[in-house]
Amino acid sequence: MRVFLLLLSVLSLGLAGKVAIFLAPLSKSQIVFNLRLAEEIAVDHDVVLVRPSFNPNAESLVSSHPRVRELRPKGCNPSTFHAFYEAENAWVWTDPTFAEFGNITKFYRQMFYETCENMAGDEAFMEAMRKENIDLAIHHHLDSCTLGVVRALKIPQWGWVLSTPLFRSMINMVGVPALPSHIPSLLTDASNDMAFFKRVKNFAWELFCDLYLPLGSAPYTAIYREKYGEDFPTLSQIAREGSFLMVNSHADIEFPIPVTSKIVYIGGLGMKKETNQLKEPFASSVNQSTSTVVVSFGSVADTKHMPVHWKEAFIGLFKSNPSIRFIWKFDQAIDVPSNVLRVGWLPQNDLLGHEKVVAFITHGGYNSLGESISTGTPIVTVPLFGDQFRNAQLAEFRHFGVRVYKQDLSADNLNTALHKIMDDPSYLSSARLAQSIAFSSPLSTGLTIRHTINFTLAHPHYNRDLPQLGFFSLYSVDVIVFLFFLHLSLFSSL
CATH class of the missing domain: 3.40.50.2000 (Glycogen Phosphorylase B;)
Incomplete structure (x- = not known):
């Protein structure tokens, strides 16, 4: 090597x-x-x-x-x-x-x-x-x-x-x-x-x-x-x-x-397995908890446009879990329960890499998906737009995440999804497996x-291209038609 x-x-x-x-x-x-x-x-x-x-x-x-x-x-x-x-x-x-x-x-x-x-x-x-x-x-x-x-x-x-x-x-x-x-x-x-x-x-x-x-x-x-x-x-x-x-x-x-x-x-x-030591206010928030959940919807979705019933759903989730510490990236003024640290920015990868962070509630953007993989963190996805729906499907396919549909968003559904990945150890195992695979390459x-x-x-002229075939050749339509009529002619001659 x-x-x-x-x-x-x-x-x-x-x-x-x-x-x-x-x-x-x-x-x-x-x-x-x-x-x-x-x-x-x-x-x-x-x-x-x-x-x-x-x-x-x-x-x-x-x-x-x-x-x-x-x-x-x-x-x-x-x-x-x-x-x-x-x-x-x-x-x-x-x-x-x-x-x-x-x-x-x-x-x-x-x-x-x-x-x-x-x-x-x-x-x-x-x-x-x-x-x-x-x-x-x-x-x-x-x-x-x-x-x-x-x-x-x-x-x-x-x-x-x-x-x-x-x-x-x-x-x-x-x-x-x-x-x-x-x-x-x-x-x-x-x-x-x-x-x-x-x-x-x-x-x-x-x-x-x-x-x-x-x-x-x-x-x-x-x-x-x-x-x-x-x-x-x-x-x-x-x-x-x-x-x-x-x-x-x-x-x-x-x-x-x-x-x-x-x-x-x-x-x-x-991305890297190693994460930086948390600074305040994140360090004391995480260290004083038994378990922490990070909640973030990335940099594209502006939280000032978040509907009222969404805000109420997350507040309801936080209140239903007083023993869990939540760090919520939400840059608008809002009253939150005492178990919530609300911030306008957070060191996402460093937080996800902390041993006390047990889950990540996310929109499922690909950077966030990558950081959950690199840190081995199970996720709850609430995809909003673009590739996030597909990314949510991938997290479920590899069994390191569950999904809440945004049209079904409620405190109860968020709570059910969160406890599903927290209470079933197979989600953490799958997240750690994905992490191991991601870092397994020798290069x-x-x-x-x-x-x-x-x-x-x-090698500017090195050819790595497949032959450019038309529709009939690519799908062997001509071959199928030829074989069909060949079979038909042989059958009729009997």
Whole structure:
């Protein structure tokens, strides 16, 4: 192992170059993930974070690494982001109607369209990027517009990074055929074992995604064609040329998915078994308890929009368990029982790693899911939106979590779910098993990331692609028809 690591180090020194990471800074969690990615790559290479302006609340999150720099081109208008933010938080606590979902989609697309127009038309930014002499670019899955920047600048190598679990349309995008029958969509509430109507819903959503991706990128293509001419390829065509897809999940914990070596699992980025010693007020709160439960719904869902009956449900849960200490991330003024520490921020990973923390009530975002895995903490999920429904299914599938549906949220249901994972030792055993599996690889996540970048730079034309087959060939429709008529002809000749 030491010889292998030494060879990796020598190889990286010979390949030191410059890597650009195109970041879509919608939320603090997205930025933290990409900063961790940048700092791992910066062990071997200089890194430029291309970070258009989006979320004003996350502007101060930056890297202190000496080999990580930022370029901040103009992104979307602040009013557009605010409209998206308000629309998002208006429905995350409820079940959105089709019209509400369409409304947030409209604001989402507007944000990225404005950013694309600003980046493509900003000659000062494009010239600054040319002067960087980028060797390899990494695109965040949220934003396909940056593919046009890379093509216009003739950056030789590039790949994708997913800060979410792996989903089918991204697998297809890098040339790996994947079936919706056993791969749950990112935005549907399904596992990999779906009954008929679940498969119908999953199939319909995936069909929509397959149609939407090329159509959704068409306005971005138009921006580049207006500037560079009609010969500029469509962004959906460029999208398939990526050399790799790094995905923020653990291969052995995720739902099993058939993939090729272009898919690289980097789950656990920035996570570690060791945690820091708690500071006040958290240290005394935890140490004075016999058992502590952490309650947090992440950085995206704004607690000022939480419905009254939700607040009452959590207060009811706290009052029903006076012997349990609760640490509640809730940044609005509210009266809480004496067994509750209410805070606007908490050191989540350090808290979850404390021996007295016995459970975690969470929205099920992927960073929170990863921290529960890395600390071996059983969870109660109350998924709100996005990939959180799927993540809740995964926690149940691996038996380290139970789920409360948000339409059924009540103090009684929360209490039942919490005591289910606390009173049944199999949930803790499964959480510890997931933790063991996550840290069982002989190569760290950082080494995996760096190997992916170094391999791509060292072997720019290495072919890891499957043959691109049409529908009839991929599903052997022609073979099935041929065999059917062959059988029919043989049978009729008897």
